[in-house]
Amino acid sequence: MYDSVLVPTDGSDHAARVAGHALGLARWFDATVHVVSVVDVSAAGGVFDAGGVSPAFVERLEDEAAAAIERIETMTDTDRVRSAVLKGSPAATILEYADENDVDLIAMGTHGRTGVNRYLTGSVTERVVRQSDVPVMTARVTERSEWAGGYDEILLPTDGSEPAAAAVDHALAIATRADATVHVVSVVDVSTVAGRPTIVAPNDILAQFESDAETAVETVAATVRDAGLDVETHVRKDIPSQGLLEYVDDHDIDLVTMGTHGRTGFDRVLLGSTTERFVRRAPVPVLAVHPTAGSEPN
Structure with a gap:
């Protein structure tokens, strides 16, 4: 690759x-x-x-x-x-x-x-x-960003979009060589669904977006399993960049592989601005993959 x-x-x-x-x-x-x-x-x-x-x-x-x-x-x-x-x-x-x-x-x-x-x-x-x-x-230089010879836990965020899917092959190629567990995570942006951070989203709308997120996660997880790798899945409700940062800390993630753009509209997750905010604050290395960079491992 x-x-x-x-x-x-x-x-x-x-x-x-x-x-x-x-x-x-x-x-x-x-x-x-x-x-x-x-x-x-x-x-x-x-x-x-x-x-x-x-x-x-x-x-x-x-x-x-x-x-x-x-x-x-x-x-x-x-x-x-x-x-x-x-x-x-x-x-x-x-x-x-x-x-x-x-x-x-x-x-x-x-x-x-x-x-x-x-x-x-x-x-x-x-x-x-x-x-x-x-x-x-x-x-960036943090306590957790130094190369230690490999990766044990790799985070692969997804929102089900094609841009997010571009990162999958790269995550799998690296995880295969590292024999790492892949964490497939989708974050439902509650504040965007509601329109304003102070407004609570209607339960039926929120349930639909959670269902979509679960489908997106399971689709990617199936690909990970087919590659013979261990996988963990999770759907959470949060502001995307914040939710991903918390996941990195909670699960001792060593590397994050993510798309640089995602859906537009209420259920967007991996927008370029979200990736940029995440990159600035991530305590571990981040591999950002543009939609045109998706390819099969060789």
Whole structure:
């Protein structure tokens, strides 16, 4: 499923943290690893630098980028590593590199350096998650986000939509190699069903959405069982991002694999905004899968 993995880095601990997971997956899938660092000369020079930046300043930025790459390279145990210092707008440059090099997975930290040379900030990562046609794994430095050699519990949220279904194959491919239990969960957004958080939804409407959620969960669970994996199912009523975060804590989840978009309307769950909110707060790595990225494992 993953023949080529891209790890953008700025040398930060957040970038190194997600790189541990990316390199672990690369070993499992025998993938080539691309490690890149983007030098954004325009941003580094500042909006008030009308005279431009000096060659020495650009060289210093390139040296910092090369050092950031070297930090990730020291973590690898394979010779299938390609590295490059790139120049340009970070998000656009990362996406362009991924496209030109047939990358199957991008792994980015959710926060990076502060200051003029930052680029792995949440907004840039969210832009890549939103625009990438390939899955994007994100992670930040928390007590639970360090690569420990595998995953025991993988959370797979679903709302029954095709975008949510795009994440299923990726979750199964990783769970198969990790021999992990897959948790298939659907969250009924009670506040959206009611129209306002302070209004209680009619019981018949709520019951219908719960029934739909249970059907969605069982459909995915059947696919998980067919793959020979252990599965746990759950339907809960909550605000989606909050409900998923609580589930992660309550069930010691190691990895979350989720679609970047879901249904629109009352029963939406996996909207891009929900995924983005979840990514910002998740204590464990999140693999966000765009609808176009769904594919059969190989």
